Amino acid sequence: MTFRNEGRGPALTRRQAYEARLRRRSNTIAALSTLAVVVAIVLLVPLAPRWEAVKKSFFNWDVFARTFPGLLEAFLLDVAIFAWSAPLIFGLGLVIALMRDVRSPALYPLRLFGIVYTDVFRGVPVILVIYLVGFGIPGLGLPRPWNSPYIWGTVALVLTYAAYVAEVFRTGIESIHQSQRAAASSLGLSEGDTMRYVILPQAIRRVVPANMNLFIALQKDVALLSFIGPVEIFRQAGVYKSLLANFTPYVGAALIFLAITIPATRYADYLLARQMKARN
């Protein structure tokens, strides 16, 4: 038996109609509960005894309008640092991952270096690496411009993030089945060619979503460079905060970060979903 569908497309089966009803019902419930939560927040938060004070220091429209253009301009520096760090991280991460995959006993020191490197730089907080590299190495007496905090701050970010990216690449490389190496060598490919033409193209593609997540994290950690001098968005917001004794600039900075990271996160999710689909 079928139900009429008011002339739009083919009539639904009984099961389809039931499922559609179920879906409508859960959508309605989801909408109502979301609405209830939003209304509760909008009504209850302003009842907090110090809401007026919080509003004045965190959500101050005048301060927001006054500081937002400056924040946006400072954010360009974050984007620039990200843009030149990301390819370096990708390259160094790949090199470290390959070091850890070296199989010849004579080259074991490389492998050991790869292990120690990832252990150290994944184990130390980014901010410490930035301080130590950003002040320590220029302190050795490098002449300007080679002591620039931009250079050594970037080095610190690259060193740390390359360790994470290397581990992601390594899991990618190890996820390629051993039979592929066997097949490649039976075709007469050298070990290097096997890696280059057989393993890496598959491995890198497989870990794109995982790396996307790391680069989203990097995009936020770029702000840590402000500790050694550059006036990027986080520092600029701090300057406004001190000057105006108001935290609204931080809210503005958070909005700018979100405007970048939310689309990037969604894109990473999309890639992951597409990959899952392709594999199943």
Place this chain on the structure above:
Amino acid sequence: MRLLTSAMVLMMSAGGALAQDSCAAGKTLEDGVLTIATGNPAYYPWVMNDDPESKEGFEAAVAYAVAGEMGFSDDQVTWVRSSFDEAIQPGVKNFDFNLQQYSITPERDEIVDFSAPYYSAAMAVLTTEPVAAGGATPDLDSLAGLKWGGVASHTSYGMITGVIQPDSDPLLYGDNADVTEAMKARQIDAALFDLPTALFLAAVMLDDGVVLGQFPADRSENPDQFGMLFEEGNPLKDCVDAALESLKASGRLAEIEAQWLAEATGVPVIE
């Protein structure tokens, strides 16, 4: 006239002794205890050896003098530490007042309350011997050619970009120690501090530090005046203002300043 002043001082100090009953009573966080906040760490010459209880250092001495004026004995004063952010965030504070070289600005005054100023600071240029030997002189043209640094939460940033207008963008840091570290690494040539702090950093934190010159407080369009910081609307502010007023009238404040900030003379003035 002199007799009159001494009489006034006498009256005021007599009033001060009663103040805890009349003015400050019930207005402190804890009855009979005055809780004062300073920085973490607190720097020379404002607080000596990071130990405000020793009463040594300009701000420590001022704090105890104000407490005394309000009728608190020395052991009724307790100290807590706070960062700039903690001090200006909305919400309940863990101190009655906070003194750590807070410059009074109208914008800050909207969020928190400030006492009457207890010190007017000249801004001074901290640099290193190689930079000074390289031809840096205390005039604006020469200063504009230097690579500048400063502490992000200080009002000095506005003075660097507004008055000095350097050729390249200044770098900013979290605290004094980071600025001197960047100076040691030669990442910056010069930084702007209040004069006593600049003298301290030049003498102690840097091996080859020099104070190149000072912008006198009365010459800059927006003199840097330090005030004690209160939670907005704290009624204790009036008592502290009265205490500061009587310390100024009695000359005690000037005495404390002479005792702890005496070296501040003899630094060339920037034209």
